[in-house]
Amino acid sequence: MSVTYNIHPAFAADDASLLETDLTTCQLLVLVGKGSFNYVVYNPAARKFLALKSYRFAPQKATIADIEVIEQVFDTDKLLFTNFSDVLLAFDGGNSTLVPEMHFDPAIKKDYLHLIYPEQAQELVMADTISDQQMVNVYSVDKDLFGFLRKEFSTDKFSHVNTGLLKGYRFDNDYLELNGIIYLDIQQHKFTLTVYRFGKLLLQQEMNSQTGLDVVYHLINTIRQTGLDESQVKVKVGGPVTQDSQIYEELRRFVPKLEWVPRLTGFWYINKMEEIPGYYFNNLYSLALCV
Known part of the structure; x- marks a missing residue:
């Protein structure tokens, strides 16, 4: 029925x-x-x-x-x-x-x-x-x-x-960033990481998540794996996320250059x-x- x-x-x-x-x-x-x-x-x-x-x-x-x-x-x-x-x-x-x-x-x-x-x-x-x-x-x-x-x-x-x-x-135009850029598309219980450096696609990967710290952990790990500088790489966030959300607050703690897509x-x-x-x-x- x-x-x-x-x-x-x-x-x-x-x-x-x-x-x-x-x-x-x-x-x-x-x-x-x-x-x-x-x-x-x-x-x-x-x-x-x-x-x-x-x-x-x-x-x-x-x-x-x-x-x-x-x-x-x-x-x-x-x-x-x-x-x-x-x-x-x-x-x-x-x-x-x-x-x-x-x-x-x-x-x-x-x-x-x-x-x-x-x-x-x-x-x-x-x-x-x-x-x-x-x-x-x-x-x-x-x-x-x-x-x-x-x-x-x-x-x-x-x-x-x-x-x-x-x-x-x-x-x-930020996909041409010399120091690299990571786009985060955050959806319910999952997110997609897309990494460019000076216009070249380095990685796109989808992962499951339960908390903001899950997103931060995979983000930092990806930055290190791709050889980008944590202090210089730009991160842009997309998806139904608010500035007062737990995910965004965690990202702000660890990402110096954080913007919205x-x-x-x-x-x-x-x-x-x-x-x-x-x-x-x-x-x-x-x-x-x-x-």
């Missing part, structure tokens, strides 16, 4: 008039994670984001339960009924690894992933080519979730959240989005670069 959930967006930035607006030239960019369903409506001609919704729910033990929650989001969110020009489905979660493009063979993409991670039940292995950084992001998604979303949205456009992050960070530059945002800190949904906005 299915369970009925009380579905309301944790964040919403839209306008009721959108339901009466022709959005058929717009794109729907969807980001699905464990316990989250997020999307933005994007007008590529105007390079403008028109709506944002973020739904949060308790992560379910079985994928079918996650699907039931997302089905109820569909039932309550009328904006999702729009016939968009394109729909991009992006996945946050599962295992992922970066492979140099020159060494990538699509026929053995599973092998790249399984050199690091054990094969999972109901696993589908996919790959995103990031040509401007000569990398391929190989990642896994759950087959049932993938099949459900693909059918619901009738799309063949897919991506991984880290692919969007890698593309988005290149819009921030800027809102993706070169794009326009409705006023309600401007009221939400830009770094909150940097991963979602960056999907506009993946379509």
Whole structure:
């Protein structure tokens, strides 16, 4: 028997008039994670984001339960009924690894992933080519979730959240920092570290965390492993983190050069989005670069 959930967006930035607006030239960019369903409506001609919704729910033990929650989001969110020009489905979660493009063979993409991670039940292995950084992001998604979303949205456009992050960070000139820069995308119970030095990608790694000290420990360890100077490297934080959060307080204690990831530059945002800190949904906005 299915369970009925009380579905309301944790964040919403839209306008009721959108339901009466022709959005058929717009794109729907969807980001699905464990316990989250997020999307933005994007007008590529105007390079403008028109709506944002973020739904949060308790992560379910079985994928079918996650699907039931997302089905109820569909039932309550009328904006999702729009016939968009394109729909991009992006996945946050599962295992992922970066492979140099020159060494990538699509026929053995599973092998790249399984050199690091054990094969999972109901696993589908996919790959995103990031040509401007000569990398391929190989990642896994759950087959049932993938099949459900693909059918619901009738799309063949897919991506991984880290692919969007890698593309988005290149819009921030600090990725050229001579002393190095580390971008931290902090989400619930996990975070992604992306390290550049003078424009060269050194590392991207996703890790689980329970406390701010977990994040600090892995951050400092990464700085030392990559040979960067702890006193000189810049660290920029993105994700739904507040200045008074325990994670941010711990980072302030140990990181001399700490800043927020800027809102993706070169794009326009409705006023309600401007009221939400830009770094909150940097991963979602960056999907506009993946379509």
